[in-house]
Amino acid sequence: MIDINLIRENPELVKAGVARKHYDAGIVDRVVALDKERLDLLQKVEELRHERNEISKNDSPENREKGKEIKEKLKEIEPQLEKAEEQLNTAFQGIPNLPQDDVPEGEGEKDNKVLREWGEPKKFSFTPKDHVELGKELDIIDFEKAAKVSGSDFYYLKNDGVLLELALVNYGIRFLIERGFTPMITPDLAKERYYLGTGYLPKGDEAQIYTVQGHDLGLIATAEVTLAGYHADETLNKKDLPIKYAGYSHCFRQEAGAYGKYSKGLYRVHQFTKVEMFAYTKPEDSNNMLQEFLKTEEEFWQSLEIPYRVVEMCAGDLGSQATQKYDLEAWMPGRNDWGEVTSTSNTTDYQARNLNIKFRDGDETKYVHMLNGTLFAASRAPIAILENNQQEDGSVVIPEVLHPYMGKDKIEK
């Protein structure tokens, strides 16, 4: 959530930011009204409680009578206050984080800005195959058996497909350790507070998360959930900041209603493995950290020798949490187009306020800033590797940096 004081003091500023994200700016007025209503009721309730506290210091028949009266009044007003608080919270949580000033204007994907390209989209002297075909021919990915056992959009990895994922994970984690990240393997399930607190909800859609029947648990859609929750309700030491984690987890997404050629094969699946970067910083450092994350992603994908481009999200495509966001899109010959492989966001103090994560700065405690960024998803990275590195004979050359982890330099039949 954003700072309620910002809304009280400068509702117009908030409205402008909300409008840039193409959310309904009327929500700000609703919050202002509900906030006032809540304050009025809060004052009444506190006055009555004060009276009650005074009375119970001296026991007498008269005071017992007075106490009974107060009890009755409170019974009436307290539920009203509760309801007002609930309404305020619901409306308030609908207010997204505000975009940074220099974020490009725009409504959605079509308005995102390509900042630069690295590498050349491959040209083949033969007709390239897509990863689904390659995966089947090389016997390293099996969608059909997974469909039988788990349903559509699940997959088995086999043979060198397994080695490739493990190599990527091993290489990726070491890559981040060298850059000062603390490696973490996190739980794959988390309580509602955490998977909602990180706001893994696309605009208005709650159906993204798988939940466990009979328990307050959901399968995480990203390690961002568990890495953000790690320090929930803590006050961190200023001297420990920034804290940088490299998270390894499985990710689970329902992806309801996502079909079509752009969702083919590994591109959109219900479960995948991901190595995620996460950072807690001082407020003044978060913009630099976002650039550091982006640079780290670029260095990683360059080391894999995959052509990619950097895209800055426009205000309308930031989602509720981010103030600024960059994606890397890798070249995918199978679709003859770019495909998103990473995403890095600065959520500033928005998640920190949801999860109550602060740091001590002298006499003051302030909210930390929190950032996340994908190093790679072990579903989409193999798409790029298989499709870009395929040879005419159907084999696939492994990126050099993975050779030591893979134990070979080529996947062949």
Add this chain to the structure above:
RNA sequence: GGAGAGGUCGCAUAGUGGCCUAGUGCGCGCGCUUGGAAAGCGCGUAUACCGCAAGGUAUCGAGGGUUCAAAUCCCUCCCUCUCCGCCA
């Protein structure tokens, strides 16, 4: 999963209906003392919200309930520890 014991202001503990505005010890901070230090002594040491302020309200694992009044009584849940069971 079963049985038992617990969860109190940074840490350790006291508190079993109104004297709790939560005591004490440790730690920490400031001051006195000292040539300097230790000890000793004194004072102060949570968070959030409302309020210009004085001050007020809430929080004793969480949520409900009983009562004029709840850390304290009742119910539900969560977590930790010990033992048992089961398993990797």
